[in-house]
Amino acid sequence: MRLVRAEVLKLVRRRGLMAWSLILTIGVLVVVWTVLVVLHAVNSAHHGPAGGPSNFRGAADTLALLGTLTAVLIGATAGSQDVVNGVFRDLVVTGRKRTTLFNVRIPGAFIVWAPMMVVGFAVAIVASIVFAGDLPNPSSSDVGHELAYIFAIGVVNLFLAVGLAAIVSARIVIGVLIVWNIAISHILIAFHSLGGARKFIDVAAAEHFQPHVSSDQQVAMSTGAAIVILAVWAAVFAYAGRFWTNRRDA
Amino acid sequence: MIETRALTKRFGSRAAVDSVDLTVPGGVAFGFLGPNGAGKTTMIRTLLGLTQPTSGDISLLGLPQPAKRSEALARVGAIVEEPRFHPHLTGRENLKIVAAARDRAAETRIPESLERVGLSQRANDRVKTYSLGMRQRLGIARCLIADPVLLILDEPMNGLDPAGILEMRHLIRAFVDEGRTVFLSSHLLDEVEKTCDQVAIVDQGRIVVQGGVEEIASSGDPTLLIEVDDDAAARRVLDGAAVETEGNALRVKLTPGRSAAEINRALVEAGIAVSRLEPARATLEEKFLEITSRLESNE
Numbered sequence: 001m002r003l004v005r006a007e008v009l010k011l012v013r014r015r016g017l018m019a020w021s022l023i024l025t026i027g028v029l030v031v032v033w034t035v036l037v038v039l040h041a042v043n044s045a046h047h048g049p050a051g052g053p054s055n056f057r058g059a060a061d062t063l064a065l066l067g068t069l070t071a072v073l074i075g076a077t078a079g080s081q082d083v084v085n086g087v088f089r090d091l092v093v094t095g096r097k098r099t100t101l102f103n104v105r106i107p108g109a110f111i112v113w114a115p116m117m118v119v120g121f122a123v124a125i126v127a128s129i130v131f132a133g134d135l136p137n138p139s140s141s142d143v144g145h146e147l148a149y150i151f152a153i154g155v156v157n158l159f160l161a162v163g164l165a166a167i168v169s170a171r172i173v174i175g176v177l178i179v180w181n182i183a184i185s186h187i188l189i190a191f192h193s194l195g196g197a198r199k200f201i202d203v204a205a206a207e208h209f210q211p212h213v214s215s216d217q218q219v220a221m222s223t224g225a226a227i228v229i230l231a232v233w234a235a236v237f238a239y240a241g242r243f244w245t246n247r248r249d250a
Numbered sequence: 251m252i253e254t255r256a257l258t259k260r261f262g263s264r265a266a267v268d269s270v271d272l273t274v275p276g277g278v279a280f281g282f283l284g285p286n287g288a289g290k291t292t293m294i295r296t297l298l299g300l301t302q303p304t305s306g307d308i309s310l311l312g313l314p315q316p317a318k319r320s321e322a323l324a325r326v327g328a329i330v331e332e333p334r335f336h337p338h339l340t341g342r343e344n345l346k347i348v349a350a351a352r353d354r355a356a357e358t359r360i361p362e363s364l365e366r367v368g369l370s371q372r373a374n375d376r377v378k379t380y381s382l383g384m385r386q387r388l389g390i391a392r393c394l395i396a397d398p399v400l401l402i403l404d405e406p407m408n409g410l411d412p413a414g415i416l417e418m419r420h421l422i423r424a425f426v427d428e429g430r431t432v433f434l435s436s437h438l439l440d441e442v443e444k445t446c447d448q449v450a451i452v453d454q455g456r457i458v459v460q461g462g463v464e465e466i467a468s469s470g471d472p473t474l475l476i477e478v479d480d481d482a483a484a485r486r487v488l489d490g491a492a493v494e495t496e497g498n499a500l501r502v503k504l505t506p507g508r509s510a511a512e513i514n515r516a517l518v519e520a521g522i523a524v525s526r527l528e529p530a531r532a533t534l535e536e537k538f539l540e541i542t543s544r545l546e547s548n549e
Contacts, residue, residue, distance in 0.1 A: 006350035012341050017421040047428070086334030090392065093298045095323030095328070101351070250300040 007108025052135030056128035060146035075161025078109035089250035145211035153206035163237030255349035257306035268455035281442035290435035328394025337378035363394040477526035
């Protein structure tokens, strides 16, 4: 637990990282809702209420995308900062197992990332209810599915980023995972000729939890299969990072 | 404290550490002396398990490595190459990070460790604002939070100004006085001579000689430093002896048949005024250069 706290300390003291993470997970939603509220107040005939199910889904999707980006930033930093700053060898010479030094990076990164996501998600729920006007509130089913989707895609990317950053530099990891999440994975999912093989793509498995994706955009799979696929992705990259951390010269 | 047998570390066909038998006793400052590229840092990295040896045995604090690595390293403090830290964290936070990897008592030792190296006043400043000398001291503080029996310091004088070097020397001697063992690598012969009790001279991955500093420095034929009014005449009188010029003096190697008193008498009887005659104290530097040049000429 002391090592996990140390990981958290290393991350939260990075002012730039924390500022960007807060902007991406909470700041953007606050700005977007402010604009929606102002537009509705100024011209309610053209701009409907800022709350309601539709705006909630839009906000949740935005949070999923930006929260994933935040997970990548935090995970890549957690996975690489000891080596980049030349401190890894000083941790190794304490006699601690390298496996332990790697393993604590994941909960450390999660503890930093998750509260921001929870606050961002809370902002989305509260704003979509408070500013709903004559629109219905988002259903509990929508809220549950969006929460599952946001955390599924975010947590998997956290594992991917920590694992990969133990192998290659954080910059490469950030670039690769952004391109994978916003472009390559979706291109592959759109290839219907790939058939059932598309379900093994992590993004496709995470999107299983999204409540409002049309069936032709979503790869059919059971919830159990989606969970297993996401778990395998996380485990493989964590194992790769741990393996490399054990093998590398410190 | 440290014992290696036939320890070898190869990078491809090049042996950075070549069949090294090293014995470092407890309670001494032990200098690991060698020119740049001699294999000092590789030796330290191998001892600490930062890189795997190609072959050979290592024992730290009497515990075989890597089998008992965790037990041994729990009581070892080390600085490998230059001390590195998370620059965005304060000095105190950097120590907390490493304390978290050590035993529970390590965190309680942080204030006294900072005090010991004179960094208490700057402990809450970010490390990126520290000078190299302050980082060296923070590196020592990081070692001390383990309450180490053995400190392994890789070139601890690097980048320090004369005052910093003196301070580091005093610190190392104080550790030895407390009963700790300090193993330090350096290419600064003068510093090793002033700081260490025992030394091993390493060249091209091999240990050339090891033993007490005085013992190594004074090994070989004793020499005299002589100042006379006529160098040329003195050289003629000392014909056959090994005579070298050293500043204003002549350095004369003593041999069994030619004592200091006999040399003095011969010079005086030849009408040469002798203004200085003293045994030359051989330095570790001279011994080191003698050994390494002998090695070069043998190759």
